[in-house]
Amino acid sequence: MMVQNSARSYIADHVRDIPRSGIRDFFEIVQSMRDVISLGIGEPDFVTPWHIREAAIYALERGKTGYTSNLGSPSLRREIARHVEEHFGVKYDALSEVIVAVGVSEALDIALRAILNPGDEVIYHEPCYVSYSPSIALAHGKAVAVRTRAEDGFSLKAEDVAAVITPRTKALMLNFPTNPTGAVLPRAEQKKIAALCQEHDLVVLTDEIYSDLTYARDHESIASLPGMKERTIFLHGFSKAYAMTGFRIGYACAPAGLTEAMMRIHQYSMLCASIISQEAALEALKNGQAAADTMREQYEQRRNFLTKAFQDMGLGCALPKGAFYLFVDIRATGLSSREFALKLLEEEKVAVVPGMPLAGGEGFVRCSYATAMDQIEIAAERMAGFVRRVQGRAS
Ligand code: PMP
Numbered sequence: 001m002m003v004q005n006s007a008r009s010y011i012a013d014h015v016r017d018i019p020r021s022g023i024r025d026f027f028e029i030v031q032s033m034r035d036v037i038s039l040g041i042g043e044p045d046f047v048t049p050w051h052i053r054e055a056a057i058y059a060l061e062r063g064k065t066g067y068t069s070n071l072g073s074p075s076l077r078r079e080i081a082r083h084v085e086e087h088f089g090v091k092y093d094a095l096s097e098v099i100v101a102v103g104v105s106e107a108l109d110i111a112l113r114a115i116l117n118p119g120d121e122v123i124y125h126e127p128c129y130v131s132y133s134p135s136i137a138l139a140h141g142k143a144v145a146v147r148t149r150a151e152d153g154f155s156l157k158a159e160d161v162a163a164v165i166t167p168r169t170k171a172l173m174l175n176f177p178t179n180p181t182g183a184v185l186p187r188a189e190q191k192k193i194a195a196l197c198q199e200h201d202l203v204v205l206t207d208e209i210y211s212d213l214t215y216a217r218d219h220e221s222i223a224s225l226p227g228m229k230e231r232t233i234f235l236h237g238f239s240k241a242y243a244m245t246g247f248r249i250g251y252a253c254a255p256a257g258l259t260e261a262m263m264r265i266h267q268y269s270m271l272c273a274s275i276i277s278q279e280a281a282l283e284a285l286k287n288g289q290a291a292a293d294t295m296r297e298q299y300e301q302r303r304n305f306l307t308k309a310f311q312d313m314g315l316g317c318a319l320p321k322g323a324f325y326l327f328v329d330i331r332a333t334g335l336s337s338r339e340f341a342l343k344l345l346e347e348e349k350v351a352v353v354p355g356m357p358l359a360g361g362e363g364f365v366r367c368s369y370a371t372a373m374d375q376i377e378i379a380a381e382r383m384a385g386f387v388r389r390v391q392g393r394a395s
Helices: 023-031 050-061 074-088 105-117 133-139 158-164 188-201 258-269 274-289 289-312 337-348 373-393
Strands: 098-101 121-126 142-147 168-173 201-207 232-237 251-252 325-329 362-366
Touching: 023 337, 074 098, 074 232, 074 251, 074 274, 098 105, 098 258, 105 133, 105 168, 105 201, 105 232, 105 251, 105 258, 121 133, 133 142, 133 232, 142 158, 158 188, 168 188, 188 201, 251 258, 289 325, 289 373, 337 362, 337 373
Parallel strands: 121 142, 121 168, 168 201, 201 232
Antiparallel strands: 098 251, 232 251, 325 362
């Protein structure tokens, strides 16, 4: 007789311990409701520019439907190397130091799996993108969080990193501009952090997926500092700058030995990224700058409008320097992040992400302004009414 076993007992311990994404659970509720304005999802509201979609269609038309090299098509890798040198000032060899992946998500996963032995510690800064801590755990590493603070504009301080370095620390993960806070990392602090990484021989994983969305100043990568390229895995992709989330395409650049290690994982798990998406990505890099600039200008207008709207409501909201998120301090309402988000959804049909699932974000909510301006204007009006009512109830 077959023994009935619960599925739970089949699951590996390190997977069983991974929490479900709080954002996903929240958005299951959002999706079951009608007429909600969502400032929740971290996804551009723009459709991929037409010439990029056309490149994908044309790839199909020409019968480009097979595998590419495991590392990605040589023409795309060449274009990535050119782009990274031009925009970030770091020179990578197109054929041995660039790997095309299924989004930054996969690039991050193979980077972690390539470098971590079980129990190795990876330092990352919170609040952060939801996938960092689980991705480290899935690669058998130990995630070590460093809190960033509103009073520092949620930027990272070298001294806070230094305080958690141990003999088991293998890597430091950076994400600037940051999801969910929009923080950037000034060059002076980058230099201090780079010196620490060199002193303690740490690998740096730098997720710069939002680098095209910086508003005040040009983005600079830690990889471009002297002595850093050799210990850095630079992660980037097409989802945000070119509104290409559904294409699932990104890349990692790293010294040849590390790229080769990532490739070994990628070739057995993914084989290669979709050729159709690779063709589209090539077009994005060759001819997509104008469309990316236009989208960035629109994000900037929305950012300015929404930041002022929150400040007028009396909520703490500094003007973020990058990405497309506002991280709003809602403590003046007396509600927790979750209460605020749930009540706002129930009473005003506006969805924001409670800061709490984005670790370290209690007392804050994340609002994405990757939503059309007319929707943002209505959402701001509804939120202002909500905040007035909540504060009236409390007094
Ligand atoms: N890194 C960060 C910081 C992100 O915010 C996201 C998407 N929200 C990703 C990586 C994943 O990007 P991709 O679509 O390239 O997998």
